[in-house]
Amino acid sequence: SHELTQPPSVAVSPGQTARISCSGDALPKHSTYWYQQTPGQAPVMILYKDTERPSGIPERFSGSSSGTTVTLTISGVQAEDEADYYCQSADISDSYEVVFGGGTRLTVL
């Protein structure tokens, strides 16, 4: 299997822009999905196929991809965005094997 690397933590003030990176060798081959998890809750998918937002997800959440790194960007961060964020893709040699990043704790100062 392969790994997806995320920074353990990111901290921003309300209204600022938060960027959370996710790096892995398989990312050029497989799409990346992002999940938001607030304490005590199940993860919720907030981006799919690198850049697409499911219905109901605010426009301030966006994604980008460049080579082996994908980035989740939260523009105009709000207090309610404080949560853990996980990227997810598949193994480079086994497309059925799901891989999660280690997660990033976003703190809104």
Next chain:
Amino acid sequence: LQLQESGPGLVKPSETLSLSCTVSGGSVSGSSYYWGWIRQPPGKGLEWIGSMYYSGKTHHNPSLKSRVTMSVDTSKNQFSLKVRSVTAADTAVYYCARGLFGYCNDGDCYSPHFDYWGQGTLVSVSS
């Protein structure tokens, strides 16, 4: 669509952990999606356990070394997970989820992901 995990919250070391996931608002028999299990040890990140497909095939995390068995019961609209020979390291919140692929081509599918999750159930392994 709603998913709900159920099963014992406490399992003894070396025994088998058994969980079920009841699906409401949809069918476990559809071919456009699959069913998966993910777990999260206390204070840690998400770990994919395995997935089960319409064909009946299953795929699991190599790190679990074949301790995992997954099955589906269409009569109850449920799917299930068993993890054998558990240790304290298997203590986690266990989530069931519905899975999709980004696309399929020539019989192979790519970009697996999960769009609906259960609320999770904590399973502790302790004597």
